[in-house]
Amino acid sequence: MMKRKEFLKRVGHSTLYGGMVLTGLSGCKKDNEQRPAEDCKLTGPDDLGPFFVAGSSNIVNLNTQNLPGTPMMVSGKVFSGEGASNPIENAKIEIWHADSGGRYHPEGSGDVSDYEASQITLRGFVLTPGDGSYSFQSILPGLYGGRARHIHYRISASDHDILVTQSYFLGDARIQEDPLSQNAGDCRIISFQDNGSGTQVGIVNFNIKKS
Template sequence: MKRVSLTLVLLGTLLGFSGAAAAEPGCIPTRGDYLGPFYISGTTEGEELNRRGRPGEPLLVTGRVLSAAAGHSALAGARVEVWQTDGAGNYYPEGSGDAADYAPEELDLRGTLTTDGSGRYRFNTVVPGSYFPRPRHFHFRLSAVDHKPLVTQLYITGDGSLQQPGGNCRHAPLIKTADGYLYESPDIYLQPVE
């Protein structure tokens, strides 16, 4: 009897957890997230985000941008703006506005990418650090023809990501490589305009 009760408790816990996850909206389209106070428009284009050797473990981030419409076609030519902290949790700069408002040396770990014909993007950076009370995260702002712009954040598996709104759809593990780490982003789905 005791064993049955324990099983039921465990089952309840598991169901409770799955129930919470199932209560989240679906993963398509990708859920939006806070813009945060440190978005800067007009950042440099290119795959190297850590242009000034900011501290942190080397990281390659890869991902895809897809349409949330039926068929989920890859969105070629989508604009992907990214910003994040260094390994110690610092933004460069801790400010907002436009890149033209800052000296080039003030801007780092930020960039703008364009997806290729398969909707793919990639960039070199460092593993972001956490800053209280947030788990580590990457900020994204995406736009593509015939789709609604999206501001979202991606998280690292096991790093408090499941506690974020819609976090069960927006996290991936850090994978150790010979050169540092690899983060294969969850696919990002943009909602088509009506």
């Protein structure tokens, strides 16, 4: 398994993040860019959907079964309240998404103990260190039903409300047709770009509410 340091190096985390800060300083946001973290309000909630399975594993590579697809790397930070000033340590981000054919593993809910290990993949959780950062790798989620392409998250941290939400992919024509993504706002509609090695990389930040 790739070590976290090596993973961040390959994602180019600091470079991408720095680019976003510069975008914010310019004072004008282009339609093809996501909003910089410091301009984001509390992250909006979204549907849990029918495929959340509790008790998933703490892993960096969600694609534990090497399912085919376009490699994807997601990183970002979890902040307390609005903006990018108060990162949260020890936030738990549970992640789940469809495979490239639009199927979940498993296509069900409940707890991991309800399933065989071989049925479970493209789901897991990461924990944030003191700077609130996280990262994981997987494959691009495929399309199913009338949904826009999306990734699911459930974020929990002490003294904060639990946030269930989804992120979307900037440029996806389905965003305007999917009732769930139509009002996601530009802090959850993420610009993914090829890192030059065939991996789609994107930054998803979360702003959760102090309870």
